[in-house]
Amino acid sequence: MNQTTTRELAAWLDAQLQTARFKDYCPNGLQVEGRPVVRHIIAGVTASEALLRVAIERGADAVLVHHGWFWKNEDPRVRGTRRTRLALALGHELNLLAYHLPLDAHPQWGNNAQLAQVLGLAPERDDEGAPRVFGPEHLVWIGRAPGLATVGELAARVAERLQRQPLLIGDPAQPLGQVAWCTGGAQGFMQAAVDAGATVYLSGEASEPTTHLARETGTAYIGAGHHATERYGVRALGQAVAERFGIRVDFVDIDNPV
Structure with missing residues (x-):
């Protein structure tokens, strides 16, 4: 071995x-x-x-x-x-x-990058091909959801692919423009997403102020689960370690409804 x-x-x-x-x-x-x-x-x-x-x-x-x-x-x-x-x-x-x-931040193995792949999100990229990021520690990503027309359709895709019913604050029929996302407990970054012009901000969980910010700005919020949105980065990192060193890496998903 x-x-x-x-x-x-x-x-x-x-x-x-x-x-x-x-x-x-x-x-x-x-x-x-x-x-x-x-x-x-x-x-x-x-x-x-x-x-x-x-x-x-x-x-x-x-x-x-x-x-x-x-x-x-x-x-x-x-x-x-x-x-x-x-x-x-x-x-x-x-x-x-x-x-x-x-x-969270890694452009290939990170939680944001991996969640984009799972949900079919297309990040905006700069002239060098790097994802467009903003907010604290440059953790928030922004882009589009090709093939989806409304916020409700994005929420439905989240439910299907993450196998978890998300929290949706906003009008499901709202046309889907720019999508901003940051996995885990990043609800505090929503104002940065609003300032960036996002139609919807997707994160892991919500706080009490999240509802008011979504309603008052018209930027919808999707809470897809802290654990559910962060299963993919460490799995990808483990695969990279296995490939680099030729050692055995097993990903184990301990269920967590939050």
Whole structure:
């Protein structure tokens, strides 16, 4: 079985995802050091206890996720669920590699890029072929939905392809012009989408002000699910790791209705 060192794997991921350029809410990269050699990785959206137990059962050496640990302003004490998760990782020498905003933003493997492929969205691109992005950390993408005529048709496609009924705030019959999107908990970026001229903004979840902003600006909002919109980036990243190093990477989707 092929293998790589933990150090080489982490260095390659850090370089490919350009972690140093992001001001994030958590550390990106190798969050917990385990075995020095990696032959098998379990990839998933969140480093939950359930995902760790799958990795242990399958004899994996590392866990690769979008949502890792050690978030800004959270209680740093090691107790409760944090103690349980850390004990599992350390007790079984699991490496934990986590990439938050760097994975959202990556133009090929990122959550926004992968969601566009799943939903058939066509990003606007600059003269160099890069996606047109804006908003905080340049995380919001904008483009079109070829073949769709209304906001309701886009919502229906979301339901079909993500296998989850989305929240739609706005008129389903509204003609579909520009579509802006940012996966996960990015509802706070909606004003940037409005300012960019989007007809509809698609994200993972909504907050109380989201309804009023959608109604008062005429820009529809689609909440497609935090987990549902962020399953695809880490899966694509895992595939890239498998191709680069020739090691086994299994994506495991732990169900999450949020």
